[in-house]
Amino acid sequence: xxxxxxxxxxxxxxxxxxxxxxxxxxxxxxxxxxxxxxxxxxxxxxxxxxxxxxxxxxxxxxxxxxxxxxxxxxxxxxxxxxxxxxxxxxxxxxxxxxxxxxxxxxxxxxxxxxxxxxxxxxxxxxxxxxxxxxxxxxxxxxxxxxxxxxxxxxxxxxxxxxxxxxxxxxxxxxxxxxxxxxxxxxxxxxxxxxxxxxxxxxxxxxxxxxxxxxxxxxxxxxxxxxxxxxxxxxxxxxxxxxxxxxxxxxxxxxxxxxxxxxxxxxxxxxxxxxxxxxxxxxxxxxxxxxxxxxxxxxxxxxxxxxxxxxxxxxxxxxxxxxxxxxxxxxxxxxxxxxxxxxxxxxxxxxxxxxxxxxxxxxxxxx
Numbered sequence: 001x002x003x004x005x006x007x008x009x010x011x012x013x014x015x016x017x018x019x020x021x022x023x024x025x026x027x028x029x030x031x032x033x034x035x036x037x038x039x040x041x042x043x044x045x046x047x048x049x050x051x052x053x054x055x056x057x058x059x060x061x062x063x064x065x066x067x068x069x070x071x072x073x074x075x076x077x078x079x080x081x082x083x084x085x086x087x088x089x090x091x092x093x094x095x096x097x098x099x100x101x102x103x104x105x106x107x108x109x110x111x112x113x114x115x116x117x118x119x120x121x122x123x124x125x126x127x128x129x130x131x132x133x134x135x136x137x138x139x140x141x142x143x144x145x146x147x148x149x150x151x152x153x154x155x156x157x158x159x160x161x162x163x164x165x166x167x168x169x170x171x172x173x174x175x176x177x178x179x180x181x182x183x184x185x186x187x188x189x190x191x192x193x194x195x196x197x198x199x200x201x202x203x204x205x206x207x208x209x210x211x212x213x214x215x216x217x218x219x220x221x222x223x224x225x226x227x228x229x230x231x232x233x234x235x236x237x238x239x240x241x242x243x244x245x246x247x248x249x250x251x252x253x254x255x256x257x258x259x260x261x262x263x264x265x266x267x268x269x270x271x272x273x274x275x276x277x278x279x280x281x282x283x284x285x286x287x288x289x290x291x292x293x294x295x296x297x298x299x300x301x302x303x304x305x306x307x308x309x310x311x312x313x314x315x316x317x318x319x320x321x322x323x324x325x326x327x328x329x330x331x332x333x334x335x336x337x338x339x340x341x342x343x344x345x346x347x348x349x350x351x352x353x354x355x356x357x358x359x360x361x362x363x364x365x366x
Contacts, residue, residue, distance in 0.1 A: 001073045001083060005047035006143055007058055010065040011153060013043050026063040026154040032216045033057045042101055042136065046072075059147055060214045060311065062180040063154035068132070068143040077112075080133070080140045081119055087144060093125040100135045109135070150180050150311075155215045158182030161293065162221075162256050163265035164248055165189045167204050169308050169317045170267030170296060172211075176311050177295040178265050179215050185265065186219040187211070188252055192229075192322050196222035196362045203319045210313065212366035221255060222362045231348040241275050241332035243344055246284040249292065251354050255361070256290050263291040269299050274332045283336040 007030070012022040027038045027045065034054045039046040047054060058067040071083050088094065096116065098109040107115070112135065116122060132143040163175040165187040175185045187208055191199040199205065199222060212218040228247050232240050252264045268276045275284075285292060296304055308314040345351075 001071055001079065002048065004070050004072050004141075005050040005054060005058075006068050006070040006141060007038075007045040007047065007064055008066050009043070009045075009063055010151065012063060022063070022154060022157055025157055026061075029063065029154050029156070029216070030058070030061060033061065033213075044141075055145075055147070057213070059149045060176075062150055062152045062182065062214065064149040065151045066146060066148050068146040070144065071140075071142040073140040073142060075136070075139050077115070080142065081116065083142055084116065084131070084133075085120055087131075087142070088120065088122075091129070092121055093123045093128045094131050095126050095128050096122065096124065096131045096133070098133045098135070102135050102137045104137075105135045150176075150214075152180030153182030155179050155182060156184050159262045160184040160186075160260060161263045161265050162252050162259075162261040163187055164252060164267070165204075165208075165220075166267075166323045167207055167317065167321050168267070168323065169314065170269065170272075170304055172207050172267075172313045172317045173304060173307050173311060174265055174267040174295050175211055176214060176307075176313075178293065183263075185215060186221065186261070188221045188223065188248075188255060190223050190225050190228075190248065190251070190357075192225045196224075196364075200364065203316055203321050207313065207316050208364075209366055210316065218366045220364045220366060222364065223251060223357050224360050227353045227356045231350070231353045234347050235344050238331060238333045239336065239340070239344055242280055242284060242336045242341065243348065243350070245275050245280070246341060246345065247350060247353065249284060249288050250350065251357060253288050253290050254354055254358060261290070263293050264288070265293045265295070267296055267304075268294045269296045269301065269304065272301055274334045277334045279335040279337070280333075283338050283341045286338050286341075 009026060012019060012026065015022050030038050034047060034057065036047060036049050055067060058064050073079050073083055096113060098113040100109045130146050132146060134141040158181055161178055161183045163178060163185050165171045175187060178185045189199060189204055193199055208220045228244060232243060235243060249264065256264060268281065271277055308317055
């Protein structure tokens with residue numbers, strides 16, 4: 001018998017002939033985080049040497065559906081019962097699940113579950129501690145301390161995207177949603193402070209660093225706000241926010257073309273704020289040649305906050321920070337028209353604004 005960390009995936013198991021590719025990529029990503037050997041056993045991965053930091057890292061590793069500490073036990077029912085009895089102690093009320101991975105085992109899952117309950121005097125209670133017994137080909141795995149994880153697909157399996165990042169709740173969680181769909185996700189932040197170093201020392205740097213714990217090697221691109229702010233003096237203040245959103249998309253498009261990103265990601269939720277009405281979204285998005293993904297477009301704010309809390313970003317996201325959206329007009333237009341946006345773009349010479357801004361782009365690898 002030995003203690004292990006048992007790491008499970010679910011969506012990868014449905015990939016048919018491509019499963020080996022996705023599993024290999026997940027193993028590679030896990031190794032980058034835990035710095036130790038990862039073994040395979042049926043449809044789970046095994047760490048023989050692990051610590052609490054490794055467990056926490058697995059919870060936010062795209063592709064991992066659940067993780068647990070476990071005992072790997074010789075396939076002997078008496079030994080299984082002895083270990084289970086010691087693990088339970090005096091608490092006989094548990095939620096226990098048995099899965100027969102090896103269909104050649106003499107007892108069904110239900111029969112082994114009944115044997116365990118009768119021998120140890122267990123009372124089943126779905127609200128109590130969860131225990132999972134897996135019947136493998138040559139062993140039993142007794143899972144305890146079971147934790148649900150982010151799930152999805154391993155980062156690197158679904159291309160490369162650039163996510164607009166202000167440091168607020170929506171723009172902090174939307175990159176996570178793309179990471180768990182397998183996309184290599186980098187960040188683009190437009191800073192209002194004197195230099196990118198100030199943004200890095202503030203919550204922007206802290207959040208980006210935490211995001212890099214989900215996706216190793218994340219890039220944070222930093223671009224100054226001042227070229228846009230000076231040019232925006234030429235237009236009606238009611239359209240400043242709409243034009244700033246237009247600036248962000250076209251800026252992201254230019255950087256994406258230069259650096260090989262295949263899509264742009266935003267934290268937009270339909271009609272959540274004035275700049276996100278369907279009219280404004282249409283007006284700022286025309287002509288963008290790269291796909292724009294909006295993972296939260298149909299979400300309520302409360303649903304996004306729940307995800308932020310779940311992923312551990314909420315407290316960082318609500319910290320004070322001088323972001324650009326808080327500087328521009330407080331009473332923005334809500335029903336902008338494409339024809340007007342095109343005219344304002346010319347008035348501002350937006351293409352030149354973007355060119356000048358990109359010249360000062362700073363990229364930090366985390």
